[in-house]
Amino acid sequence: MRTRLFALLIMVSILLSGCAQPTTQVPAEPVKETVVVTVEVPGEVQVTTVVEEVLVTPTPGPNPEAVIEGVEQNAEITFWTFWLSPTFDDYIKSTIARFQEAYPGVTVNWEDHQATFQDDLRNAFAAGNAPDVINLSISEGWVSDYATQGLLLPLDDVVPQSAIDMYFPNLWDQQLVDGTHYQFPWYQGIQVNLVNRQIYDQTGLTIEDFPKTVDGLPALCKTIKEVTGTLCDIRLTVNDLLAQMTYEGGVQVINADGTAFTFDSPEAVAWLQLYVNMVKDGTVDKTVLVTDQDRVGLDLFTTGQAAFYNTGPNLIREVRANNPGLYGYLAVVPAPVGKSGVVGKGLMAISVKADTAFPNASIALSQFFTNPRSMLEFSKIVAIYPSTPASYDDPFFSAAPVAIEDSAKPYAKDAVSKLADIVPTVPHKADVNEIVLQAIQQALFNNVDPQQALSDAVASANALLP
Amino acid sequence: MQQTQTRSVYNAAVFRQVIEKILLYVVLCLVAVVTIFPFVWVFFTSLKGPNDPIVSVPPQLIPQDPTLANYVRVWNQLPVWRFYLNSVIVTLSVVVLNTLFTALAAYPLAKMKFRGRDTIFYLLLATYIVPPVLTSIPSFVLAVNVFRYYDKLPAVIFPYLAGVLNIFLLRQAFKSVPDDLLDAGRMDGASELRIWWNILMPIIRPTLATVAIITFVEQWNNFFWPSLMLHTRENMTLQVGLVALQGAFANDARGIAAGVVMTVIPIIIFFSALQQQFVRGLTGAVKG
């Protein structure tokens, strides 16, 4: 019994000693300094001054990356990322390690969630054990979703201006709810179309002929179908149809004071008509069109069954890993622009949950992952783009593109600086989206007139408003 | 003359029997093909290399470029062995405890007189009609707020520790045991628990097996409730993990096929080994 107690004590002390690590600072370099030393030589009236040259190692200054103050001692925070494992395990782990050098004493528990991310998060909030730091998708509208439910921490008064200034302003200002900021912009994507030349070239068109606007897609799909028999791999973002309407169709989905929905306008009808026509012409794969899984479209392209697919260059990596034979036949073109003139909004962000026990530690982690150095390192391993202008000063971005994944690098900074979230905040978003989804299906598959379908949907949606 | 006639009649009869047998085998083989074909196709698809077309006209079943890379990919991406482990833990726990609890409950309902016996019995019977999906909403709230075992294995074990069907079947079995055996035990001074464990349980062993098997199959294939409860990959049971696989690999048919094979083959092997018991158990339930 006593030996056990003794062993326990030893174990505990080892553990404790392990915890009390010295602050590892950025190692400073030794510097030659001139030091004047005054020596009193006793017995003589003279005072001799001795000048020495000494090598002095200055005490290391604060870690330049530790910009958040008041980080709680012994904080333990949980960090959820969206679909980054196992590919980016090393990057995430090394960044967390670097974070712990800057903010010693903070423990980070990292989890990656994939297809069930939304369900898991919702249930975690309901159970009261949601993660402190959450990687949310701007493109899918998750930040405004959770912010409107009061589940995210408002950042306006708690993040120092010096940190805010590190980001592109348009990215920092995304998905505001009542004018309040709720997210740190993380890695961005540039929308491109990956083209499978094996199929595309059969049409006789060149890469330059690829449509620059969304309106040009139906004609292309028709040609592809006629020549090769392949269907188009186009997907509606069924979880956020209003956003797609806004970007592609230039539609104003709700009126300025938020009292009535307006997605039955002529622009909206024209947008829906575009898809109705494609379904009628039989040029799109209907199951891909309305699937709720984004990966269905990507994997269809990866397996070589689609002529083109709208995605980010970072996913070229997936294509290469899963179908090396296709990689040699890939071409990349900028994504077609919709009537709104804006190509897209930001891709990923990091937010903090509202009731976190460690707000400063959580803010520190969020800011750390989104700081210029972290994002530059991320960009070097995969074709994503930083949300911080400073990262683009690195020679990595000015180097001429070599592989196809790099083709967006030269214009990346410009493109990213223009990304904007032009979708207004929509109340009861999930329910309205469901109404719109039903209406769109009626128009696409049940021969209901698009104007009629949308007008009915607007009526149902307005009934939800107070 | 008569002999030849009889012989030709005999020959005709044998001939007809042979034709019948052949027809039967043809029918059986056809049904077998329809039954087995999806599994066969999935199996071969899982072995196809990247150069083997999944889609081709005419379709190609046997891979020319067989590879195990798909299995490796799925294994690395998803903790398949964890899915198995979790399913085994859940299923075994439920089978053992459920059989125990329902056997305990069935005894007084069958063999004792006490106040409220019939009320309790009919109440239990009434709950059989209740659809499981109905109870899922409040159970969800309970799991998250009260028991706090959301995303943990107990969440998919506790709700199934007693079932009305099992109580009913075991009660029938107990009822069929003659009372003399019980009275003999009582006269020897044995406690009710003793009687139950030492006398009754061995006798109704076949029904116990039936109950265990029904519960086993039900739990192994259970999807709805576990899909609501288990979200972290490491905590998923097999069926939930399979759907996660489908989500992770979407249109990667080879990967999905590999995953399906990995999850189905062991249960098929297990079943083949215990075939007789399975069938006996399942059919025993009907005779009750």
Next chain:
Amino acid sequence: MTKKLSLTPYFFLIPALLVIAVFVLYPIVAVVYYSFTDYNISTPPEWVGLKNYQQLMKDPIFWQALSHSLIYLIVTPTLIFLSILLAIVVNRKLPGIHAFRALFFIPAISGSIAVGIAWRLMLDTNGIINGTLLSLGILKEPIQWLAEPAYTLPIAMMLTTWLGVGYYMMVFLAGLQNIPEELYDAALIDGCNVWQKHRHVSIPGLRPQITFVAVISSLAALQVFNEIFTLTGGLGGILNSGVTIVFYLWRQAFRLNHAGFASAIAMVLLVITLAFSIMNIRILERGTEAD
């Protein structure tokens, strides 16, 4: 048996009763309560009276789901018919018959999820079924099987049938083997041919099994979920063509967070299953009495 006022019976009952009280009885009461509230699980429920039921009556998708669930019942007589047929075929001493019986049982043991996923792969626009039909010249263009609203429910029903035949075949097989040989001999002497033999001996003899299968299968058909989920994902089929009552309940409760509304749906489902169980037992009991 002595009528002692002892607590022993209650001790025996407690474990099972506790579980059932917590996980069946309490939820029934809770669902009744929730059905009169607006509840989204994250915040406490809010009483709204009959609003959910009124909304339900006016909801076209609910009626669609209800009709789909009722249509799904076609699976039950189909299953009974095919399973009995198959049981009769395998109820003989042919060499290798045990292997066939085991083979037919495999779909039932593999689970509806694995099988559903395999089927979905096969039915893909670029899947093997289209591939075969195209190469045989039956089709000129691939059919998007799971994108045609009219095909969704039939495909799901076929899947359920395919899964159940082997399982119920075993049940009927055991039943057939319990029918005394003398009855068949009597029929032969009376000059019955094969069909009459089965109609007058096998079918009546299988009455308890038919009752069992009818009840189990119809309750399962009314509550089908797994097949729909694996074939159509969270969408439920284009234009809600695959949405059944349970699927609709799941979507409302766990996707859209309308737990109150979903509870109202659950109450309707309860009434339906109750009605069905009573009906089933009455009809089949009447049959037994007639014998």
